[in-house]
Amino acid sequence: xxxxxxxxxIFTMQNAPKDxxxxxxxxxxxxxxxxxxxxxxxxxxxxxxLRLAGNGGRKYASFLSVGKSAHPKYVFNELLSAYDNDDxxxxxxxxxxxxxxxxSSESGxxxxxxxxxxxxxxxxxxxxxxLGVDPRWKGNGVELCATVQNYFNTPVKxxxxxxxxxxxxxxxxxxxxxxxxxxxxxxxLTWAAAHGVPLLTHCSYLGGIYNNDRDYLLSHVNAFxxxxxxxxxxxxxxxxxxxxxxxxxxxxxxxxxxxxxxxxFLEPESYRSVLTYFRDVVKTxxxxxxxxxxxxxxxxxxxxxxxxxxxxxxxxxxxxxAKQIQNLMLEFDTVYTDISYSLTxxxxxxxxxxxxxxxxxxxxxxxxxxxxxxxxxxxRDTYNAFKAKALQKQITLNGVTQNAWDMIAGTNVQAFLxxxxxxx
Amino acid sequence: MGLFELPLVSMAVxxxxxxxxxxxxxxxxxxAIAQWLAERGRFMRKWLMSQMNDKVNGINWASLIYxxxxxxxxxxxxxKPTGNISGKLFAQTLIEVVGKSHAAQMQSIEGAxxxxxxxxxxxxxxxxxVLKPSDVITMIQQGLAxxxxxxxxxxxxxxxxxxxxxxxxxxxxxxxEWRMSDWYKRKTKVRLFMLxxxxxxxxxxxxxxxxxxxxxxxxGRERIIEYYEKNISQLEALAVKSESPQSFDILxxxxxxxxxxxxDLSKSADMPVGFDKSVFSSSKITSIRDFIVLIxxxxxxxxxxxxxxxxxxxxxxxxxxxxxx
Numbered sequence: 047x048x049x050x051x052x053x054x055x056i057f058t059m060q061n062a063p064k065d066x067x068x069x070x071x072x073x074x075x076x077x078x079x080x081x082x083x084x085x086x087x088x089x090x091x092x093x094x095x096l097r098l099a100g101n102g103g104r105k106y107a108s109f110l111s112v113g114k115s116a117h118p119k120y121v122f123n124e125l126l127s128a129y130d131n132d133d134x135x136x137x138x139x140x141x142x143x144x145x146x147x148x149x150s151s152e153s154g155x156x157x158x159x160x161x162x163x164x165x166x167x168x169x170x171x172x173x174x175x176x177l178g179v180d181p182r183w184k185g186n187g188v189e190l191c192a193t194v195q196n197y198f199n200t201p202v203k204x205x206x207x208x209x210x211x212x213x214x215x216x217x218x219x220x221x222x223x224x225x226x227x228x229x230x231x232x233x234x235l236t237w238a239a240a241h242g243v244p245l246l247t248h249c250s251y252l253g254g255i256y257n258n259d260r261d262y263l264l265s266h267v268n269a270f271x272x273x274x275x276x277x278x279x280x281x282x283x284x285x286x287x288x289x290x291x292x293x294x295x296x297x298x299x300x301x302x303x304x305x306x307x308x309x310x311f312l313e314p315e316s317y318r319s320v321l322t323y324f325r326d327v328v329k330t331x332x333x334x335x336x337x338x339x340x341x342x343x344x345x346x347x348x349x350x351x352x353x354x355x356x357x358x359x360x361x362x363x364x365x366x367x368a369k370q371i372q373n374l375m376l377e378f379d380t381v382y383t384d385i386s387y388s389l390t391x392x393x394x395x396x397x398x399x400x401x402x403x404x405x406x407x408x409x410x411x412x413x414x415x416x417x418x419x420x421x422x423x424x425x426r427d428t429y430n431a432f433k434a435k436a437l438q439k440q441i442t443l444n445g446v447t448q449n450a451w452d453m454i455a456g457t458n459v460q461a462f463l464x465x466x467x468x469x470x
Numbered sequence: 471m472g473l474f475e476l477p478l479v480s481m482a483v484x485x486x487x488x489x490x491x492x493x494x495x496x497x498x499x500x501x502a503i504a505q506w507l508a509e510r511g512r513f514m515r516k517w518l519m520s521q522m523n524d525k526v527n528g529i530n531w532a533s534l535i536y537x538x539x540x541x542x543x544x545x546x547x548x549x550k551p552t553g554n555i556s557g558k559l560f561a562q563t564l565i566e567v568v569g570k571s572h573a574a575q576m577q578s579i580e581g582a583x584x585x586x587x588x589x590x591x592x593x594x595x596x597x598x599x600v601l602k603p604s605d606v607i608t609m610i611q612q613g614l615a616x617x618x619x620x621x622x623x624x625x626x627x628x629x630x631x632x633x634x635x636x637x638x639x640x641x642x643x644x645x646x647e648w649r650m651s652d653w654y655k656r657k658t659k660v661r662l663f664m665l666x667x668x669x670x671x672x673x674x675x676x677x678x679x680x681x682x683x684x685x686x687x688x689x690g691r692e693r694i695i696e697y698y699e700k701n702i703s704q705l706e707a708l709a710v711k712s713e714s715p716q717s718f719d720i721l722x723x724x725x726x727x728x729x730x731x732x733x734d735l736s737k738s739a740d741m742p743v744g745f746d747k748s749v750f751s752s753s754k755i756t757s758i759r760d761f762i763v764l765i766x767x768x769x770x771x772x773x774x775x776x777x778x779x780x781x782x783x784x785x786x787x788x789x790x791x792x793x794x795x
Contacts, residue, residue, distance in 0.1 A: 114549075152523070152533070153529075154529045156573050157534070159572065161537060164537055196577065202572065
């Protein structure tokens with residue numbers, strides 16, 4: 047049986063906007079790190095200094111080392127080397143990052159796609175790219191859908207004897223500044239539903255990439271939902287700008303507040319109207335995976351039946367995101383989730399194995415979120431540790447008994463990926 | 471008394487010769503550092519990425535060129551891109567990556583006919599028809615149009631078209647390289663100044679002290695000028711070499727040899743130059759005035775060195791032309 051890692055990234059800093067590091071570091075530090083790590087000597091120096099800062103520093107050093115690679119093919123080779131002799135197929139998610147409020151990327155988004163397709167030519171039996179989609183990529187929804195279809199329907203020539211499909215699914219990252227219910231996505235979602243094309247959307251509370259343009263956020267967070275006919279009720283009444291002196295001094299307060307605003311775009315509840323529309327009106331449900339199961343923190347809270355300590359930045363401020371995803375999986379039988387990044391927290395493992403026993407257990411997917419997870423630990427260690435545990439667990443669902451590993455990394459992912467472009 | 475027999479003129483010429491010799495040494499040290507940091511390669515990549523960034527089509531063609539096997543195989547390390555991409559390799563790779571790009575392949579024009587049997591030219595022509603007219607695409611389109619005109623309708627037409635197109639892009643690339651070399655020189659000026667100042671401190675090439683030395687030491691001036699006149703060709707060749715990319719081992723050898731030349735000249739002309747005469751070996755600083763003079767003198771040398779060795783040898787050549795006249 048083939049196994050899959052449904053959530054990885056092979057883009058490099060070349061594919062990220064020029065002020066990307068400003069999302070996470072004060073401006074002066076971001077510029078310094080970016081300039082110094084451009085050379086091998088500088089990169090070694092920064093990594094050496096980071097290692098002196100202890101475990102946390104070592105991990106950032108590892109992340110930086112991969113991210114500053116010259117090309118996705120080096121990142122992919124590094125990733126492949128983590129699996130030893132295991133036959134693992136890898137879903138690599140491309141990401142449209144041109145509208146984060148952080149400038150544009152060096153490679154261009156279409157350039158990122160060309161680079162990934164070049165890696166596909168070299169590793170056509172291992173790599174399953176997903177096409178990152180953003181309603182702001184093209185002028186309107188019709189153009190966006192036509193572009194997506196063109197990308198999907200043009201095979202990539204591996205050699206004179208063989209061509210393969212370029213993409214196997216769509217990736218969305220709403221916290222970069224759009225809602226899943228954005229009208230410009232409708233044609234693309236309709237096409238995806240009609241062809242069984244899976245969608246994978248980022249869904250980790252206050253984690254990941256976000257839009258760093260305050261004016262943009264304020265004018266779009268209350269967007270009109272074409273599926274409900276109403277404006278989305280954001281920001282919530284309790285939402286207040288954070289004002290911490292230390293954060294102001296080091297220059298990260300503004301970005302923090304932008305991160306909180308971006309949370310509304312990601313909240314699982316904001317997807318409900320679209321999922322309902324495609325199930326009940328179009329009668330062709332969307333196959334949608336909420337990545338990260340809401341975040342490791344929320345998984346642990348949900349697993350321990352614990353309450354939130356404070357209101358979340360979202361329209362359901364008292365419902366953690368793992369619970370919101372569980373509810374959606376119960377309500378919609380084409381909603382999935384994956385455990386990427388969250389699995390690096392060992393405290394989530396019991397929760398994950400319990401979830402596999404539930405009615406939606408066949409819709410929980412294995413992913414790691416390489417190379418974001420290099421901050422937490424090496425891919426090889428993350429993969430081997432989880433796999434070893436999962437192989438010990440037997441799950442019986444719908445009369446079928448199999449070990450948790452074959453389920454979460456095998457049959458579940460195969461079902462998710464199945465479409466007119468895969469496995470048919 | 472001829473102009474060159476005037477003490478002031480021979481003083482100036484002596485100082486220039488010393489600066490030129492230090493500039494050669496600094497040039498080699500700078501090249502060694504640049505080599506170690508793969509700076510020329512990174513500089514080339516930076517500017518190619520900047521120039522070939524096709525925002526209209528959303529693709530940075532330079533990033534695809536660097537990814538291409540033919541170019542990637544020239545790179546010794548992912549963080550040390552090659553600085554040795556020939557014009558021909560650049561042109562051939564650009565033609566291929568544009569033609570093969572998925573962004574082009576996935577678009578079609580109804581009723582369009584492309585009369586090429588060669589896949590490379592067919593793909594390229596198609597790409598130029600469907601991609602938006604950015605600067606890069608326009609440059610290639612112009613090249614193809616010129617190539618097609620030159621090729622006419624002969625039997626070897628497609629080969630001629632390809633060769634002419636490659637030549638067109640090669641010309642663009644060589645003009646780009648020339649400009650890039652200019653930009654690189656401007657970028658390295660500040661670095662040469664800083665490095666030159668450090669070397670001046672290390673070898674006690676204090677321009678103020680040297681002015682004093684050449685003013686009061688006619689025999690010393692003679693020795694310096696004699697040394698230059700005996701070794702003009704060799705020194706001019708070294709000046710050019712000091713600004714050219716070379717292997718690390720060769721640069722190390724040149725640095726050692728140039729250091730030896732300077733030390734030997736310093737001994738024979740009894741100059742106050744050498745590591746044993748520097749602030750690191752002897753207690754030269756006994757007052758704030760000494761410190762200021764040292765720093766200012768070394769900085770003056772650094773400033774002179776930042777012009778580069780070829781500049782000073784050019785000046786010397788002009789001075790000697792005047793002398794002959």
